[in-house]
Amino acid sequence: RKEVEQDPGPFNVPEGATVAFNCTYSNSASQSFFWYRQDCRKEPKLLMSVYSSGNEDGRFTAQLNRASQYISLLIRDSKLSDSATYLCVVNGAGGTSYGKLTFGQGTILTVHP
């Protein structure tokens, strides 16, 4: 099983649509979880951390289910500028491994007019 596995995508949606991405992770000892976005040939940029209680940042909502080892990201009212690759990222299992991020393959999102 891959360490972090994401929906293969790609997703092509019209502006204003709601789109959801899913992710599963294999290491039950993982401590922290993130969604990053990556534009073509650019560095990953942190979109949001994912907390057990679920969290929202504007149009973005992230959910975590530790029992199922499942993470999700919901984007509401999609904008053209949301077009990017969305990376599910899991942090190390504590101690000195917090800086060791494990990335998923990414899901490509294209928002069209």
Next chain:
Amino acid sequence: EPEVTQTPSHQVTQMGQEVILRCVPISNHLYFYWYRQILGQKVEFLVSFYNNEISEKSEIFDDQFSVERPDGSNFTLKIRSTKLEDSAMYFCASSERRDRPNEKLFFGSGTQLSVL
């Protein structure tokens, strides 16, 4: 927002040559990392570095790779004898701390290494 700076943005080299990729982490950060991304593949952890020594390294980070903090500002990744499969985007990152689960890593814009 503070930035991690990487140079050069593109590096072309011949197979077997040594390359040094350079990074200037954010000034008050103490923890440094290298990641790489082969075209079309996922971002992969290479190495973490703290207090002038490697904290953790991946299987990718073999004897051909080394890291150094030669002065108070630079953090370098050296590949001694490059192979074709080393062609990738290399990202440097830094963080203020690493003992907090949600500690944010700041990534540089990357160096695209092409080995011919």
